[in-house]
Amino acid sequence: MAKIRLAIPNKGRIAEPINDLMDKAGIHINMTGSRQLIAKTIDPEIEVLFVRPIDIPEYVAKGVADLGITGLDMVAERRADVARLLDLKFGSAKLVIAVPQESPITSVETMNGCRIATEFPSICKDFFAERSVEVNIIEVSGACEAAPHLGIADGIADLTSSGTTLEVNKLRIVEEILASTTNVIANKTSLVEKHEKIEEILLAFESVIAAKGQCYLMLNVKREKLEEIKALIPGLGGPTIMDIAGSGSVALHAVVSTNKVYQLINQLKRAGARDILVLDIMRMVR
Numbered sequence: 001m002a003k004i005r006l007a008i009p010n011k012g013r014i015a016e017p018i019n020d021l022m023d024k025a026g027i028h029i030n031m032t033g034s035r036q037l038i039a040k041t042i043d044p045e046i047e048v049l050f051v052r053p054i055d056i057p058e059y060v061a062k063g064v065a066d067l068g069i070t071g072l073d074m075v076a077e078r079r080a081d082v083a084r085l086l087d088l089k090f091g092s093a094k095l096v097i098a099v100p101q102e103s104p105i106t107s108v109e110t111m112n113g114c115r116i117a118t119e120f121p122s123i124c125k126d127f128f129a130e131r132s133v134e135v136n137i138i139e140v141s142g143a144c145e146a147a148p149h150l151g152i153a154d155g156i157a158d159l160t161s162s163g164t165t166l167e168v169n170k171l172r173i174v175e176e177i178l179a180s181t182t183n184v185i186a187n188k189t190s191l192v193e194k195h196e197k198i199e200e201i202l203l204a205f206e207s208v209i210a211a212k213g214q215c216y217l218m219l220n221v222k223r224e225k226l227e228e229i230k231a232l233i234p235g236l237g238g239p240t241i242m243d244i245a246g247s248g249s250v251a252l253h254a255v256v257s258t259n260k261v262y263q264l265i266n267q268l269k270r271a272g273a274r275d276i277l278v279l280d281i282m283r284m285v286r
């Protein structure tokens, strides 16, 4: 099969969840030092390249890496011609235009001549050009929210997720430009030439996502109480029931959603379930 080079962030807030995903997917990375740039994995056909999240779209577009994992905001900022394969549903943030709370600005259309500080100059340029609003873009590489208060900008275009940073810096949102999540992206040629191997990797990632929020429930119950117990369990194709030889009891296994488990256990216990176990599910392939 084909060799795959996968580019993932070397640091930043999505680096850890991506490492976690790799582990759960069973693609363990063989790290020999913390500042390593390239590493082998448990699969001799998969090699990992550690780079900045903002550089990943370009490396993938140019074929330096076949696959990459980074934010959609990064893909848009680099205007990278890559295929989006899978939304990993973490690293959710919105790129917004924001201004000081006391600013007279009410809409994007009232921002002509404004100075906008941002880490996303390309997205910003395109956004304002499309709205026929002329602005002066000031590129910064972090702590963007400080710019209006330092007097170097009238507004910002920056990411927000919890909203805390905007609030602390007394900024209000004028408009949302885009919503971003962490995605698996691919080089378009690799996607054709290494299709089979890429499918295999995607299946591994998808199975981790499918297992998120699900847990495995095991319990024992007297046969005469089985129907009552079964009625309580929201099934994923129904529970599995096995005889416990000579005991008059059965063992029941089911996949249930994690947020239902707290209440469910009490109900099951009251209905006669015993020896209840709740286990994490690492991967789920349907």
Ligand SMILES: Nc1ncnc2c1ncn2[C@@H]1O[C@H](COP(=O)(O)OP(=O)(O)OP(=O)(O)O)[C@@H](O)[C@H]1O
Binding pocket: 011, 012, 013, 014, 053, 054, 070, 071, 072, 073, 074, 091, 092, 093, 142, 159, 160, 161, 162, 180
């Ligand atoms: N507040 C946030 N909440 C969720 N995701 C975020 C947030 N800020 C940034 N991200 C996402 O994290 C990804 C990596 O961003 P970035 O390179 O800025 O890393 P970082 O974690 O912010 O580290 P640093 O800014 O220190 O380099 C981006 O795709 C971005 O959308």
Ligand SMILES: O=P(O)(O)OC[C@H]1O[C@H](OP(=O)(O)OP(=O)(O)O)[C@H](O)[C@@H]1O
Binding pocket: 141, 142, 143, 144, 145, 158, 159, 160, 161, 162, 163, 164, 165, 166
């Ligand atoms: O809505 P919140 O949850 O407060 O998150 C928003 C903040 O998170 C990111 O900052 P980051 O930590 O990447 O620092 P940076 O500004 O130096 O990039 C982003 O640039 C905002 O500043």
Ligand SMILES: [Mg+2]
Binding pocket: none
């Ligand atoms: Mg950042």
